[in-house]
Amino acid sequence: MAWRIYYRGGRVFSSDDGDWADAPADGVLAVLEISGERGRIVSGGDFYRLADDGSVVCHETPDAILHAVGHVQLSAIKFGWAVGPSEMERALSVARRDLAELRGEG
Numbered sequence: 001m002a003w004r005i006y007y008r009g010g011r012v013f014s015s016d017d018g019d020w021a022d023a024p025a026d027g028v029l030a031v032l033e034i035s036g037e038r039g040r041i042v043s044g045g046d047f048y049r050l051a052d053d054g055s056v057v058c059h060e061t062p063d064a065i066l067h068a069v070g071h072v073q074l075s076a077i078k079f080g081w082a083v084g085p086s087e088m089e090r091a092l093s094v095a096r097r098d099l100a101e102l103r104g105e106g
Contacts, residue, residue: 001054002014002033006091006094007024007081007091015034023078025079028081029088030091031078032095032102034102037103037104044080047079051075
């Protein structure tokens with residue numbers, strides 16, 4: 001499973017750039033999860049991580065992560081960031097464009 005992380009300030013880090021652990025931890029606005037020609041955009045979370053199957057898991061609270069600590073091995077945690085509506089829309093617009101290109105719509 002491939003992915004692209006969209007950060008505040010317009011930065012993007014993808015699985016082509018390095019491992020999930022290599023991606024910057026702070027400032028995540030959205031993540032595009034890519035599986036073949038399919039994808040989904042995940043956003044609105046305070047915390048993001050990879051599941052064992054490589055899919056992106058988005059948590060709104062630390063409860064799920066704290067519950068899992070000591071029970072399962074977790075991937076590196078990425079931290080979501082609250083931004084104004086215009087910056088969030090810019091990040092989501094880029095993610096939607098990338099998803100459309102992935103699907104051959106762009």
